[in-house]
Amino acid sequence: MVVTIRSSMLERLAAFLGVLVMLSGCTTVMSSVTSDMSDGLSQAMLDSEDLDGVRDGAPAFLLMLDGFLARDPNNAALLVSAARLNSSYAGAFVDDPTRQLRMSEKALTLAAKAACIEIAATCGARTQTYDAFSAWIPKLTSQDVELAYTLGSAWAGWIQLRADDWDAIAELSRAKALMVRVAVLDESYDHGSPDMYLGVFETLLPPAMGGRPEVGRAHFERAIALSGGRNLMAKVMFAERYARMMFERELHDELLTQVLDADVREPGLTLVNSVAQQRARALMASADSYF
Protein backbone atom coordinates (compact mmCIF):
# COMPACT_ATOMS: atom_id res chain seq x y z
CA MET A 1 0.00 0.00 0.00
CA VAL A 2 1.28 3.41 -0.85
CA VAL A 3 1.39 5.64 2.16
CA THR A 4 1.26 9.36 1.66
CA ILE A 5 2.79 11.42 4.39
CA ARG A 6 1.42 14.85 5.00
CA SER A 7 2.97 17.34 7.33
CA SER A 8 -0.18 17.49 9.41
CA MET A 9 0.04 13.76 9.96
CA LEU A 10 3.65 14.12 11.00
CA GLU A 11 2.74 16.86 13.42
CA ARG A 12 0.14 14.60 14.98
CA LEU A 13 2.65 11.80 15.20
CA ALA A 14 5.20 14.12 16.74
CA ALA A 15 2.70 15.21 19.34
CA PHE A 16 1.77 11.59 20.01
CA LEU A 17 5.38 10.57 20.38
CA GLY A 18 6.07 13.54 22.61
CA VAL A 19 3.32 12.40 24.96
CA LEU A 20 4.58 8.86 24.74
CA VAL A 21 8.10 9.93 25.64
CA MET A 22 6.87 11.98 28.59
CA LEU A 23 4.81 9.09 29.84
CA SER A 24 7.45 6.45 29.39
CA GLY A 25 10.40 7.94 31.24
CA CYS A 26 12.29 4.80 30.40
CA THR A 27 15.17 5.15 27.97
CA THR A 28 15.11 1.55 26.83
CA VAL A 29 11.42 1.65 26.02
CA MET A 30 11.79 5.03 24.39
CA SER A 31 14.72 3.84 22.29
CA SER A 32 12.79 0.87 21.09
CA VAL A 33 9.62 2.81 20.36
CA THR A 34 11.35 5.73 18.69
CA SER A 35 13.58 3.46 16.64
CA ASP A 36 10.61 1.43 15.49
CA MET A 37 8.66 4.58 14.79
CA SER A 38 11.49 6.22 12.87
CA ASP A 39 12.00 3.03 10.89
CA GLY A 40 8.29 2.93 10.11
CA LEU A 41 8.17 6.56 9.04
CA SER A 42 11.34 6.24 7.00
CA GLN A 43 9.83 3.25 5.24
CA ALA A 44 6.57 5.13 4.68
CA MET A 45 8.49 7.94 3.04
CA LEU A 46 10.54 5.59 0.90
CA ASP A 47 7.29 3.99 -0.26
CA SER A 48 5.67 7.29 -1.15
CA GLU A 49 5.34 8.51 -4.71
CA ASP A 50 4.04 11.87 -3.55
CA LEU A 51 7.20 13.90 -3.96
CA ASP A 52 5.56 17.15 -2.87
CA GLY A 53 4.14 15.47 0.20
CA VAL A 54 7.51 14.09 1.24
CA ARG A 55 9.24 17.36 0.40
CA ASP A 56 6.86 19.20 2.70
CA GLY A 57 6.53 16.53 5.35
CA ALA A 58 10.04 15.20 5.82
CA PRO A 59 11.48 18.30 7.56
CA ALA A 60 9.02 17.76 10.42
CA PHE A 61 10.15 14.17 10.71
CA LEU A 62 13.81 15.26 10.60
CA LEU A 63 13.12 17.65 13.48
CA MET A 64 11.45 14.83 15.32
CA LEU A 65 14.49 12.62 14.84
CA ASP A 66 16.67 15.43 16.19
CA GLY A 67 14.44 15.48 19.25
CA PHE A 68 14.79 11.74 19.75
CA LEU A 69 18.54 11.96 19.30
CA ALA A 70 18.78 14.76 21.85
CA ARG A 71 17.31 12.35 24.40
CA ASP A 72 19.15 9.28 23.15
CA PRO A 73 22.30 10.50 21.36
CA ASN A 74 24.03 7.11 21.11
CA ASN A 75 21.17 5.16 19.57
CA ALA A 76 22.84 3.77 16.45
CA ALA A 77 19.55 2.84 14.76
CA LEU A 78 18.24 6.38 15.16
CA LEU A 79 21.56 7.81 13.98
CA VAL A 80 21.38 5.64 10.85
CA SER A 81 17.78 6.71 10.13
CA ALA A 82 18.65 10.37 10.61
CA ALA A 83 21.82 10.10 8.50
CA ARG A 84 20.03 8.44 5.60
CA LEU A 85 17.11 10.83 5.67
CA ASN A 86 19.27 13.96 5.87
CA SER A 87 21.46 12.67 3.05
CA SER A 88 18.57 11.65 0.79
CA TYR A 89 16.57 14.78 1.48
CA ALA A 90 19.55 17.06 0.75
CA GLY A 91 20.20 15.25 -2.52
CA ALA A 92 16.63 14.99 -3.75
CA PHE A 93 14.69 17.99 -2.48
CA VAL A 94 16.97 20.83 -1.40
CA ASP A 95 17.93 23.48 -3.97
CA ASP A 96 19.59 25.99 -1.65
CA PRO A 97 23.33 25.13 -1.81
CA THR A 98 24.03 26.32 1.75
CA ARG A 99 21.27 24.15 3.15
CA GLN A 100 22.43 21.20 1.05
CA LEU A 101 25.93 21.52 2.48
CA ARG A 102 24.60 21.77 6.03
CA MET A 103 22.35 18.73 5.68
CA SER A 104 25.00 16.59 4.01
CA GLU A 105 27.50 17.53 6.74
CA LYS A 106 24.96 16.51 9.34
CA ALA A 107 24.27 13.24 7.51
CA LEU A 108 27.94 12.34 7.37
CA THR A 109 28.50 13.28 11.03
CA LEU A 110 25.53 11.13 12.11
CA ALA A 111 26.60 8.19 9.94
CA ALA A 112 30.17 8.36 11.23
CA LYS A 113 28.91 8.48 14.83
CA ALA A 114 26.63 5.48 14.28
CA ALA A 115 29.50 3.50 12.77
CA CYS A 116 31.83 4.52 15.59
CA ILE A 117 29.36 3.35 18.26
CA GLU A 118 28.97 -0.08 16.71
CA ILE A 119 32.38 -0.64 15.07
CA ALA A 120 35.20 0.86 17.13
CA ALA A 121 37.75 0.62 14.30
CA THR A 122 35.78 3.16 12.26
CA CYS A 123 36.03 5.92 14.87
CA GLY A 124 38.87 7.75 13.13
CA ALA A 125 37.51 7.16 9.62
CA ARG A 126 37.58 10.80 8.62
CA THR A 127 40.87 11.81 10.24
CA GLN A 128 43.20 8.81 10.22
CA THR A 129 45.76 8.27 7.46
CA TYR A 130 44.61 6.36 4.41
CA ASP A 131 46.87 3.44 5.39
CA ALA A 132 45.16 3.21 8.79
CA PHE A 133 41.74 3.60 7.18
CA SER A 134 42.29 0.89 4.59
CA ALA A 135 43.61 -1.51 7.26
CA TRP A 136 40.20 -2.01 8.89
CA ILE A 137 38.06 -2.05 5.74
CA PRO A 138 38.72 -5.76 4.96
CA LYS A 139 37.74 -6.63 8.55
CA LEU A 140 34.16 -5.42 8.10
CA THR A 141 31.74 -8.35 8.17
CA SER A 142 28.26 -8.94 6.77
CA GLN A 143 26.85 -7.69 10.10
CA ASP A 144 28.41 -4.28 9.40
CA VAL A 145 26.81 -3.78 6.00
CA GLU A 146 24.07 -1.38 7.07
CA LEU A 147 26.46 0.92 8.95
CA ALA A 148 29.18 0.75 6.28
CA TYR A 149 26.66 1.43 3.51
CA THR A 150 25.12 4.33 5.42
CA LEU A 151 28.56 5.84 6.03
CA GLY A 152 29.72 5.25 2.45
CA SER A 153 26.58 6.66 0.84
CA ALA A 154 26.43 9.69 3.17
CA TRP A 155 30.11 10.30 2.44
CA ALA A 156 29.57 10.04 -1.33
CA GLY A 157 26.68 12.52 -1.10
CA TRP A 158 28.80 14.85 1.03
CA ILE A 159 31.65 14.77 -1.52
CA GLN A 160 29.30 15.20 -4.47
CA LEU A 161 28.06 18.50 -3.04
CA ARG A 162 31.66 19.69 -2.55
CA ALA A 163 33.06 19.22 -6.06
CA ASP A 164 35.18 22.37 -5.62
CA ASP A 165 36.54 21.43 -2.18
CA TRP A 166 39.90 19.66 -2.44
CA ASP A 167 39.69 18.29 1.09
CA ALA A 168 36.42 16.61 0.11
CA ILE A 169 37.79 15.30 -3.20
CA ALA A 170 40.74 13.85 -1.27
CA GLU A 171 38.29 11.69 0.72
CA LEU A 172 36.74 10.08 -2.36
CA SER A 173 38.88 6.93 -2.06
CA ARG A 174 37.53 6.36 1.45
CA ALA A 175 33.88 6.43 0.38
CA LYS A 176 34.74 4.18 -2.55
CA ALA A 177 36.65 1.69 -0.37
CA LEU A 178 33.64 1.41 1.94
CA MET A 179 31.28 0.78 -0.96
CA VAL A 180 33.61 -1.77 -2.57
CA ARG A 181 33.59 -3.69 0.73
CA VAL A 182 29.80 -3.45 1.06
CA ALA A 183 29.40 -4.81 -2.49
CA VAL A 184 31.63 -7.76 -1.56
CA LEU A 185 29.66 -8.46 1.62
CA ASP A 186 26.14 -7.98 0.24
CA GLU A 187 25.89 -6.93 -3.36
CA SER A 188 22.11 -6.92 -3.35
CA TYR A 189 21.83 -4.58 -0.36
CA ASP A 190 19.37 -1.70 -0.88
CA HIS A 191 18.22 -2.98 -4.29
CA GLY A 192 21.72 -3.24 -5.74
CA SER A 193 22.67 0.31 -4.78
CA PRO A 194 26.30 -0.56 -3.84
CA ASP A 195 26.89 -1.41 -7.50
CA MET A 196 25.18 1.82 -8.55
CA TYR A 197 27.62 3.82 -6.38
CA LEU A 198 30.57 1.85 -7.77
CA GLY A 199 29.33 2.60 -11.29
CA VAL A 200 29.41 6.31 -10.47
CA PHE A 201 32.88 6.08 -8.88
CA GLU A 202 34.30 4.37 -11.97
CA THR A 203 32.90 7.00 -14.34
CA LEU A 204 34.03 10.12 -12.47
CA LEU A 205 37.25 10.38 -14.48
CA PRO A 206 37.82 9.97 -18.21
CA PRO A 207 39.64 6.79 -19.26
CA ALA A 208 42.79 8.77 -20.06
CA MET A 209 43.02 9.77 -16.40
CA GLY A 210 42.25 6.43 -14.84
CA GLY A 211 38.47 6.30 -15.08
CA ARG A 212 37.12 2.88 -16.06
CA PRO A 213 33.82 3.49 -17.83
CA GLU A 214 33.43 -0.12 -18.96
CA VAL A 215 33.88 -1.33 -15.37
CA GLY A 216 31.36 1.33 -14.39
CA ARG A 217 28.93 0.08 -17.03
CA ALA A 218 29.20 -3.46 -15.64
CA HIS A 219 28.38 -2.14 -12.14
CA PHE A 220 25.35 -0.19 -13.41
CA GLU A 221 24.10 -3.26 -15.29
CA ARG A 222 24.62 -5.38 -12.17
CA ALA A 223 22.66 -2.91 -10.01
CA ILE A 224 19.81 -2.96 -12.51
CA ALA A 225 19.84 -6.78 -12.67
CA LEU A 226 19.98 -7.17 -8.87
CA SER A 227 16.88 -5.01 -8.52
CA GLY A 228 15.06 -6.87 -11.27
CA GLY A 229 15.12 -3.65 -13.26
CA ARG A 230 13.20 -1.83 -10.54
CA ASN A 231 15.99 0.46 -9.29
CA LEU A 232 15.24 3.27 -11.73
CA MET A 233 17.91 5.53 -10.23
CA ALA A 234 20.54 2.98 -11.35
CA LYS A 235 19.26 3.38 -14.91
CA VAL A 236 19.33 7.17 -14.64
CA MET A 237 22.90 7.12 -13.29
CA PHE A 238 23.89 4.70 -16.06
CA ALA A 239 22.56 7.17 -18.64
CA GLU A 240 23.91 10.29 -16.95
CA ARG A 241 27.38 9.01 -16.05
CA TYR A 242 28.23 6.36 -18.63
CA ALA A 243 26.14 7.04 -21.74
CA ARG A 244 26.88 10.77 -21.65
CA MET A 245 30.60 10.24 -21.03
CA MET A 246 30.84 7.78 -23.93
CA PHE A 247 28.49 9.84 -26.11
CA GLU A 248 26.14 6.87 -26.58
CA ARG A 249 22.94 8.73 -27.39
CA GLU A 250 20.96 5.60 -28.23
CA LEU A 251 21.73 3.93 -24.91
CA HIS A 252 21.09 7.21 -23.06
CA ASP A 253 17.64 7.66 -24.57
CA GLU A 254 16.72 4.00 -24.24
CA LEU A 255 17.53 3.91 -20.52
CA LEU A 256 15.68 7.14 -19.80
CA THR A 257 12.67 6.10 -21.84
CA GLN A 258 12.50 2.89 -19.80
CA VAL A 259 12.57 4.99 -16.63
CA LEU A 260 9.87 7.36 -17.84
CA ASP A 261 7.63 4.48 -18.95
CA ALA A 262 8.07 2.53 -15.72
CA ASP A 263 5.68 2.29 -12.76
CA VAL A 264 7.53 3.94 -9.90
CA ARG A 265 5.76 1.92 -7.21
CA GLU A 266 8.05 -0.64 -5.59
CA PRO A 267 8.44 -1.32 -1.86
CA GLY A 268 11.40 0.68 -0.56
CA LEU A 269 12.07 2.32 -3.93
CA THR A 270 8.96 4.31 -4.77
CA LEU A 271 10.29 7.67 -3.59
CA VAL A 272 13.73 7.16 -5.15
CA ASN A 273 12.11 6.02 -8.39
CA SER A 274 9.91 9.14 -8.45
CA VAL A 275 13.02 11.30 -8.04
CA ALA A 276 14.69 9.21 -10.77
CA GLN A 277 11.81 9.96 -13.15
CA GLN A 278 12.15 13.67 -12.45
CA ARG A 279 15.85 13.48 -13.21
CA ALA A 280 15.23 11.41 -16.34
CA ARG A 281 12.88 14.10 -17.66
CA ALA A 282 15.55 16.77 -17.11
CA LEU A 283 18.22 14.66 -18.83
CA MET A 284 15.97 14.00 -21.82
CA ALA A 285 15.22 17.71 -22.07
CA SER A 286 18.93 18.61 -22.24
CA ALA A 287 19.99 15.68 -24.47
CA ASP A 288 19.81 17.53 -27.79
CA SER A 289 22.14 20.25 -26.61
CA TYR A 290 24.52 17.77 -24.96
CA PHE A 291 24.92 15.24 -27.79
Place this chain on the structure above:
Amino acid sequence: MSLRRTILLATLLSCWAHPAAAVTLKIATLSPEGSSWMKAMRAAGEQVARDTSGRVVLKFYPGGVMGDDKAVLRKIRFRQLHGAALTGGSLTSAFTDVQLYNLPMVFENLGEVDYVRARMDEYILAGLKAHGYTALGIAEVGFAYAMSNVDDASVEGARRQKVWVPDGDPGTAYTAQAFGIAPVPLTIADVLAGLQTGLINAVAMPPVGAVALQWHTQLKYLVDLPLMYVYGTFVLANDSIEGLSEADRAVVNDVLSTGLAGVDAGNRKDHTAALGALGRQGVKSIEPTSAQVDVWRDHAHRATEHLLDQEVVTRAAYETMMAHLTTYRGSQGQ
Protein backbone atom coordinates in the same frame (compact mmCIF):
# COMPACT_ATOMS: atom_id res chain seq x y z
CA MET B 1 57.23 21.58 -37.95
CA SER B 2 54.46 23.59 -39.50
CA LEU B 3 50.91 22.42 -39.08
CA ARG B 4 49.20 20.80 -42.05
CA ARG B 5 45.84 22.43 -42.51
CA THR B 6 42.94 20.96 -44.35
CA ILE B 7 40.37 23.51 -45.36
CA LEU B 8 36.98 22.29 -46.38
CA LEU B 9 36.02 24.99 -48.84
CA ALA B 10 32.52 23.67 -49.17
CA THR B 11 31.89 24.25 -45.48
CA LEU B 12 33.19 27.78 -45.60
CA LEU B 13 31.30 28.58 -48.77
CA SER B 14 28.19 27.24 -47.13
CA CYS B 15 28.76 29.62 -44.19
CA TRP B 16 29.24 32.57 -46.51
CA ALA B 17 26.19 31.70 -48.54
CA HIS B 18 24.00 31.59 -45.41
CA PRO B 19 25.39 34.16 -42.98
CA ALA B 20 22.40 33.77 -40.67
CA ALA B 21 22.86 29.99 -40.26
CA ALA B 22 24.35 28.82 -36.98
CA VAL B 23 28.00 27.82 -36.96
CA THR B 24 28.78 25.04 -34.50
CA LEU B 25 32.28 25.00 -33.03
CA LYS B 26 33.09 21.53 -31.73
CA ILE B 27 35.47 21.60 -28.78
CA ALA B 28 37.12 18.66 -27.01
CA THR B 29 38.53 18.49 -23.50
CA LEU B 30 39.78 15.83 -21.11
CA SER B 31 37.97 17.55 -18.24
CA PRO B 32 34.98 15.59 -17.03
CA GLU B 33 31.45 16.96 -17.11
CA GLY B 34 30.71 18.75 -13.84
CA SER B 35 34.31 19.92 -13.32
CA SER B 36 34.89 23.62 -12.66
CA TRP B 37 36.49 23.88 -16.10
CA MET B 38 33.44 22.43 -17.84
CA LYS B 39 31.08 24.59 -15.81
CA ALA B 40 33.01 27.70 -16.92
CA MET B 41 33.10 26.54 -20.55
CA ARG B 42 29.40 25.73 -20.66
CA ALA B 43 28.60 29.13 -19.15
CA ALA B 44 30.80 30.73 -21.82
CA GLY B 45 29.04 28.67 -24.49
CA GLU B 46 25.67 29.93 -23.36
CA GLN B 47 26.90 33.51 -23.42
CA VAL B 48 28.36 33.14 -26.92
CA ALA B 49 25.05 31.75 -28.19
CA ARG B 50 23.18 34.61 -26.49
CA ASP B 51 25.50 37.39 -27.66
CA THR B 52 25.55 36.15 -31.26
CA SER B 53 21.80 35.58 -31.29
CA GLY B 54 22.42 31.88 -31.86
CA ARG B 55 24.69 32.35 -34.88
CA VAL B 56 27.59 30.67 -33.05
CA VAL B 57 27.04 27.53 -30.97
CA LEU B 58 29.77 25.88 -28.91
CA LYS B 59 29.44 22.12 -28.63
CA PHE B 60 31.64 20.43 -26.05
CA TYR B 61 33.02 16.91 -25.96
CA PRO B 62 34.15 16.47 -22.35
CA GLY B 63 35.80 13.61 -20.50
CA GLY B 64 38.28 12.68 -23.22
CA VAL B 65 35.57 11.17 -25.43
CA MET B 66 37.47 12.49 -28.49
CA GLY B 67 40.69 10.78 -27.38
CA ASP B 68 44.00 12.09 -26.06
CA ASP B 69 45.63 15.34 -27.13
CA LYS B 70 47.29 13.73 -30.14
CA ALA B 71 43.99 12.30 -31.42
CA VAL B 72 42.23 15.61 -30.79
CA LEU B 73 44.82 17.55 -32.80
CA ARG B 74 44.44 15.09 -35.67
CA LYS B 75 40.68 15.62 -35.61
CA ILE B 76 41.19 19.38 -35.60
CA ARG B 77 43.37 19.06 -38.70
CA PHE B 78 40.60 17.14 -40.44
CA ARG B 79 37.97 19.65 -39.29
CA GLN B 80 36.09 17.02 -37.30
CA LEU B 81 36.79 19.28 -34.33
CA HIS B 82 37.38 23.02 -34.22
CA GLY B 83 39.09 23.50 -30.90
CA ALA B 84 40.30 21.93 -27.69
CA ALA B 85 41.67 22.44 -24.24
CA LEU B 86 45.16 20.97 -24.35
CA THR B 87 48.14 20.53 -22.06
CA GLY B 88 50.97 23.01 -22.56
CA GLY B 89 53.23 20.64 -24.44
CA SER B 90 50.69 19.26 -26.90
CA LEU B 91 50.98 22.06 -29.44
CA THR B 92 54.76 21.95 -29.75
CA SER B 93 54.51 20.59 -33.29
CA ALA B 94 52.79 23.84 -34.21
CA PHE B 95 54.87 26.22 -32.09
CA THR B 96 57.69 24.86 -29.99
CA ASP B 97 57.86 27.78 -27.53
CA VAL B 98 54.39 26.93 -26.26
CA GLN B 99 56.27 24.83 -23.66
CA LEU B 100 58.60 27.67 -22.64
CA TYR B 101 57.25 27.77 -19.08
CA ASN B 102 57.58 23.98 -18.81
CA LEU B 103 61.39 24.07 -18.55
CA PRO B 104 62.55 22.33 -15.36
CA MET B 105 62.75 24.49 -12.22
CA VAL B 106 62.71 27.73 -14.20
CA PHE B 107 60.37 29.34 -11.65
CA GLU B 108 61.02 29.37 -7.92
CA ASN B 109 57.64 30.74 -6.86
CA LEU B 110 54.30 31.94 -8.21
CA GLY B 111 55.36 35.59 -8.00
CA GLU B 112 57.94 34.85 -10.68
CA VAL B 113 55.32 33.06 -12.77
CA ASP B 114 53.00 36.06 -12.61
CA TYR B 115 55.75 38.51 -13.53
CA VAL B 116 56.92 36.51 -16.55
CA ARG B 117 53.45 35.54 -17.76
CA ALA B 118 52.29 39.17 -17.71
CA ARG B 119 55.14 39.87 -20.14
CA MET B 120 55.33 36.70 -22.25
CA ASP B 121 51.87 35.11 -22.56
CA GLU B 122 51.25 37.41 -25.53
CA TYR B 123 54.36 36.04 -27.26
CA ILE B 124 53.09 32.47 -26.88
CA LEU B 125 49.55 33.33 -28.01
CA ALA B 126 50.90 35.25 -31.03
CA GLY B 127 53.15 32.31 -31.93
CA LEU B 128 50.23 29.92 -31.86
CA LYS B 129 48.10 32.32 -33.91
CA ALA B 130 50.81 32.51 -36.57
CA HIS B 131 50.86 28.72 -36.72
CA GLY B 132 47.15 28.05 -37.13
CA TYR B 133 45.65 28.29 -33.65
CA THR B 134 43.76 31.07 -31.94
CA ALA B 135 44.59 30.55 -28.28
CA LEU B 136 42.11 32.09 -25.88
CA GLY B 137 44.64 32.14 -23.11
CA ILE B 138 46.78 30.05 -20.84
CA ALA B 139 45.32 28.31 -17.81
CA GLU B 140 47.57 27.45 -14.90
CA VAL B 141 47.47 23.98 -13.34
CA GLY B 142 50.22 24.63 -10.82
CA PHE B 143 53.70 23.56 -9.84
CA ALA B 144 54.60 19.90 -10.03
CA TYR B 145 56.30 18.60 -6.89
CA ALA B 146 58.17 15.36 -6.28
CA MET B 147 56.09 13.02 -4.12
CA SER B 148 57.17 9.64 -2.85
CA ASN B 149 57.15 7.26 0.09
CA VAL B 150 60.66 8.12 1.22
CA ASP B 151 61.61 10.87 3.68
CA ASP B 152 64.44 12.19 1.54
CA ALA B 153 64.52 15.54 -0.29
CA SER B 154 67.76 15.01 -2.20
CA VAL B 155 68.40 14.22 -5.86
CA GLU B 156 70.41 11.20 -4.65
CA GLY B 157 67.32 9.99 -2.80
CA ALA B 158 65.16 10.43 -5.90
CA ARG B 159 67.63 8.33 -7.90
CA ARG B 160 66.95 5.38 -5.60
CA GLN B 161 63.19 5.53 -6.33
CA LYS B 162 61.10 4.06 -9.09
CA VAL B 163 60.00 7.34 -10.66
CA TRP B 164 57.03 7.64 -13.00
CA VAL B 165 57.16 9.67 -16.21
CA PRO B 166 54.24 10.02 -18.65
CA ASP B 167 54.32 7.43 -21.41
CA GLY B 168 55.16 8.94 -24.80
CA ASP B 169 56.65 12.13 -23.35
CA PRO B 170 60.36 12.10 -24.30
CA GLY B 171 60.92 15.62 -22.93
CA THR B 172 59.98 14.62 -19.38
CA ALA B 173 61.82 11.32 -19.69
CA TYR B 174 64.93 13.21 -20.79
CA THR B 175 64.61 15.66 -17.89
CA ALA B 176 64.36 12.76 -15.43
CA GLN B 177 67.44 11.17 -16.94
CA ALA B 178 69.30 14.47 -16.66
CA PHE B 179 68.73 14.20 -12.90
CA GLY B 180 70.27 10.71 -13.01
CA ILE B 181 66.86 9.13 -12.51
CA ALA B 182 65.86 5.98 -14.43
CA PRO B 183 62.22 6.74 -15.23
CA VAL B 184 59.36 4.24 -15.44
CA PRO B 185 57.01 5.30 -18.28
CA LEU B 186 53.30 4.67 -17.65
CA THR B 187 50.09 6.23 -18.89
CA ILE B 188 48.40 8.50 -16.34
CA ALA B 189 45.59 5.96 -16.12
CA ASP B 190 48.03 3.30 -14.86
CA VAL B 191 49.79 5.40 -12.21
CA LEU B 192 47.48 4.68 -9.26
CA ALA B 193 47.71 0.93 -9.86
CA GLY B 194 51.47 1.32 -10.33
CA LEU B 195 51.75 3.01 -6.92
CA GLN B 196 49.52 0.38 -5.31
CA THR B 197 51.57 -2.52 -6.67
CA GLY B 198 54.98 -0.91 -6.11
CA LEU B 199 55.81 -0.73 -9.81
CA ILE B 200 56.54 2.93 -9.09
CA ASN B 201 56.87 4.75 -5.77
CA ALA B 202 57.53 8.34 -6.80
CA VAL B 203 55.86 10.88 -9.07
CA ALA B 204 56.16 14.54 -9.99
CA MET B 205 52.71 16.08 -10.24
CA PRO B 206 50.81 19.25 -9.35
CA PRO B 207 48.80 18.82 -6.14
CA VAL B 208 45.46 19.13 -7.95
CA GLY B 209 46.39 16.15 -10.11
CA ALA B 210 47.60 14.06 -7.18
CA VAL B 211 44.37 14.70 -5.26
CA ALA B 212 41.91 14.42 -8.18
CA LEU B 213 43.47 11.14 -9.28
CA GLN B 214 43.65 9.90 -5.65
CA TRP B 215 47.40 9.27 -5.88
CA HIS B 216 47.78 10.90 -2.46
CA THR B 217 46.42 7.72 -0.87
CA GLN B 218 49.64 5.96 -1.91
CA LEU B 219 52.14 8.75 -1.18
CA LYS B 220 53.65 9.95 2.10
CA TYR B 221 56.10 12.78 1.36
CA LEU B 222 56.19 15.87 -0.82
CA VAL B 223 59.50 17.65 -1.51
CA ASP B 224 58.73 21.35 -1.08
CA LEU B 225 60.53 22.48 -4.23
CA PRO B 226 58.66 23.40 -7.44
CA LEU B 227 60.02 21.20 -10.22
CA MET B 228 57.97 22.39 -13.16
CA TYR B 229 55.20 24.88 -13.96
CA VAL B 230 52.27 23.02 -15.52
CA TYR B 231 49.57 24.71 -17.60
CA GLY B 232 47.12 24.22 -20.41
CA THR B 233 45.82 26.19 -23.36
CA PHE B 234 42.46 26.51 -25.00
CA VAL B 235 42.67 26.89 -28.76
CA LEU B 236 40.40 27.19 -31.76
CA ALA B 237 41.75 26.43 -35.23
CA ASN B 238 42.11 29.76 -37.06
CA ASP B 239 40.18 28.30 -39.99
CA SER B 240 37.19 27.53 -37.84
CA ILE B 241 36.49 31.13 -36.92
CA GLU B 242 37.62 32.88 -40.11
CA GLY B 243 34.18 32.36 -41.61
CA LEU B 244 32.47 34.22 -38.77
CA SER B 245 31.55 37.87 -39.07
CA GLU B 246 33.97 40.25 -37.39
CA ALA B 247 31.45 40.98 -34.64
CA ASP B 248 30.77 37.30 -33.92
CA ARG B 249 34.48 36.52 -33.91
CA ALA B 250 34.99 39.29 -31.38
CA VAL B 251 32.26 37.82 -29.16
CA VAL B 252 33.84 34.35 -29.33
CA ASN B 253 37.26 35.78 -28.53
CA ASP B 254 36.11 38.04 -25.70
CA VAL B 255 33.78 35.59 -23.98
CA LEU B 256 36.14 32.63 -24.13
CA SER B 257 39.19 34.70 -23.15
CA THR B 258 37.32 36.07 -20.15
CA GLY B 259 36.12 32.56 -19.24
CA LEU B 260 39.64 31.18 -19.49
CA ALA B 261 41.06 34.03 -17.39
CA GLY B 262 38.53 33.09 -14.72
CA VAL B 263 39.61 29.45 -14.92
CA ASP B 264 43.28 30.53 -14.71
CA ALA B 265 42.63 32.56 -11.54
CA GLY B 266 40.43 29.83 -10.06
CA ASN B 267 43.11 27.24 -10.69
CA ARG B 268 45.57 29.24 -8.58
CA LYS B 269 43.19 28.91 -5.63
CA ASP B 270 42.73 25.20 -6.39
CA HIS B 271 46.51 24.70 -6.42
CA THR B 272 46.87 26.21 -2.97
CA ALA B 273 43.82 24.35 -1.63
CA ALA B 274 44.97 21.00 -3.03
CA LEU B 275 48.44 21.50 -1.54
CA GLY B 276 46.79 22.10 1.84
CA ALA B 277 44.53 19.06 1.40
CA LEU B 278 47.57 16.85 0.71
CA GLY B 279 49.02 17.91 4.06
CA ARG B 280 45.75 17.26 5.88
CA GLN B 281 45.59 13.82 4.25
CA GLY B 282 48.93 12.99 5.84
CA VAL B 283 51.30 13.71 2.95
CA LYS B 284 54.18 15.33 4.82
CA SER B 285 55.99 18.27 3.22
CA ILE B 286 59.78 17.97 3.50
CA GLU B 287 62.07 20.95 3.05
CA PRO B 288 65.29 20.32 1.14
CA THR B 289 68.48 21.88 2.57
CA SER B 290 70.01 24.72 0.56
CA ALA B 291 72.80 22.35 -0.51
CA GLN B 292 70.19 19.88 -1.76
CA VAL B 293 68.37 22.68 -3.62
CA ASP B 294 71.65 23.66 -5.32
CA VAL B 295 72.10 20.11 -6.60
CA TRP B 296 68.51 20.02 -7.94
CA ARG B 297 69.03 23.38 -9.69
CA ASP B 298 72.38 22.39 -11.12
CA HIS B 299 70.85 19.32 -12.77
CA ALA B 300 67.83 21.33 -13.96
CA HIS B 301 70.15 23.88 -15.56
CA ARG B 302 72.05 21.17 -17.42
CA ALA B 303 68.79 19.61 -18.59
CA THR B 304 67.61 23.02 -19.81
CA GLU B 305 70.82 23.60 -21.74
CA HIS B 306 70.36 20.28 -23.48
CA LEU B 307 66.71 21.06 -24.32
CA LEU B 308 67.81 24.42 -25.75
CA ASP B 309 70.52 22.73 -27.82
CA GLN B 310 67.87 20.40 -29.18
CA GLU B 311 65.66 23.44 -29.92
CA VAL B 312 62.84 21.99 -27.85
CA VAL B 313 62.47 25.63 -26.80
CA THR B 314 64.17 28.48 -28.69
CA ARG B 315 67.14 30.05 -26.96
CA ALA B 316 65.89 33.56 -27.82
CA ALA B 317 62.60 33.00 -25.94
CA TYR B 318 64.44 31.39 -23.03
CA GLU B 319 66.84 34.32 -22.75
CA THR B 320 64.00 36.82 -22.85
CA MET B 321 62.28 34.92 -20.05
CA MET B 322 65.47 34.75 -17.99
CA ALA B 323 66.01 38.50 -18.45
CA HIS B 324 62.52 39.11 -17.02
CA LEU B 325 63.29 36.77 -14.15
CA THR B 326 66.56 38.56 -13.41
CA THR B 327 64.72 41.89 -13.32
CA TYR B 328 62.04 40.48 -11.05
CA ARG B 329 64.48 38.78 -8.70
CA GLY B 330 66.47 42.03 -8.50
CA SER B 331 63.32 43.92 -7.52
CA GLN B 332 62.69 41.31 -4.82
CA GLY B 333 66.21 41.77 -3.41
CA GLN B 334 67.34 38.28 -4.44
